[in-house]
Amino acid sequence: MFAKTLSASHQHGKRLSEPRIRQLGSLVTWLCLSFCSERLEICDFWNPFRNFVNLEHLELFADWGRPRKLVPFSAPEYGLTQLRTLKLRGYLPMEFVQWLLNEPAHVEELQLCVLDFPGIHCGGHGEPEQFFEAIPPHMRDQVVMDAIEDRRRLRGLARFADYQDKAIAPRSLACLSFDTIRRFKKLNKLYLYKPAAGRDHDDLEVYFSVSSEFRILLEWRDLILATRNTLEYIIFDQRPVCDLRESDDQAEIVCEVSHGDSYKRFVDIVLPTLIQGETFPALRMIRLFGFEPYEDDPCKEGPQEFELLGESENVPALLQAAFPEAKITNHIGRPIFIHKKWGELYGGGDVLNDTAGLLTIGEMIMY
Known part of the structure; x- marks a missing residue:
């Protein structure tokens, strides 16, 4: 109903006039919405947000579905200059996320757990030189081989024996440019979430x-690194992917x-930023x-029934x-379960909105 009423697409049968949409949009300062495109003929979820020019607080949760047609987001030249809080979870288009944070100077609270669309590879058409320069040298070969395998899957080679029995885990979608990152001036609460490498099962790799x-x-x-002078609260939440x-x-x-x-890569890439020199x-x-x-x-009560993978750095x-x-x-955290071939989450919005027992930012302050 939200998309049909406020969409700029004339393919929707029920919609308000353009002046009325702009008028209503300018009055909204706080918005929390959950989306799923399952069984919809046309989905125009993102373009209506062009009218909410005075948003201060925005929370979006997007499940994955299979609509017959997705209306692409067309970013306007203006940004959301009043935005203070932004919480994003699930399958959101990169260009939409980039527009939401086009004017990040006043953002104080940010939650990011954006996922790439199932079955679509991000970054499979060549890797920028600066991307490899930022990766620790001993890990670069692994990234090259992974990119090659991603390209093969993208070209439809999943029918070969090496690939046909694999399910694709949900993938984080990095959306922010360095220019955007360096323009945060007031960010003090940061929640970062991502899927993590899980375990291989006997019946499904x-x-x-x-x-x-x-x-x-x-x-x-x-x-x-860019927001270290203002950060007060940081949450890292990584969840292993399992069938x-x-x-x-x-x-x-x-x-x-x-x-x-995933633990080792976090220790090599992110942890030094926190504990070395800054x-x-x-x-x-x-x-x-x-x-x-x-x-x-x-898991640590009584005899150990299994072995941990790898050694702990005691983060x-x-x-x-x-x-x-x-x-x-x-905290122990929680896994992510999948049951689809292309990396869709089992539980959909319940999984995306599940915060593993996290306190809210308000509760954190009182904790």
Whole structure:
């Protein structure tokens, strides 16, 4: 109904006049919406936001569906100059996210967990030279091989034996340019979420895009570095991707992969930005989800029934040593389950809106 009423597309049968849409849009300052394009003939979710020029608080949650036609977003020349809070989860177009943050100077709270559309590879048509320069040298070969495999999948070679039995994990979508990142002036609350490399099951191997993960980790690193003088609260939330098995214990799944490849890449790319050389004068709290099994974790009660993958760097302790005056909390987190061939989430909006027991920013301040 939102899309049909406020869409600029004349293909919708029920819509307001252009002057009325602009008038109503200018009155809105606070908006929280959830979208799913399942079974819709035409989807024009994003263009109506061109009229909400005075938005101060925006929360969007977007599930994935299969509409017959998606109306592409056409970014206007103006931006959202009044925006203070932006929370984005799920399948949102890159150009739409970039427009929302085209004027980021007044943004104080930012939550980013944007996913690439299922079955569509981001960054598979050549890698910019500066992208490789930012990656630690010992990891570059892995990224090259991953990009090659992504290209093969993109060209329809999934029918070959090497690929036909793999499910594609949901992939983070890095959206922010360096120019946007450097123009944050007041950002003090930052929540960063991403899927993480999970485990391989006997009956279904999950393909995880390493190049996509590198891109999002580099975006995290640049964002933290550019806003270090104003940041007060940071939440890192990484969730291992697994195929759907109702009998699996979620805490056990997270424990099994806590120190897997995604953990190591975070330690190599993002962690040094926090603990080596840079100052964060306003920092009050960092919360971790899905990085280390914490002391009250059920996986550590009694005999250990499985082995953790890899060795722990004890990230909470490193952060506490770097920021003795800040509160560092560590939590088990939760996995992401998938049940579709192309990386769609099991549970849709429930998964995207599930914050793994996270406190709200208001509760964090009182915590």
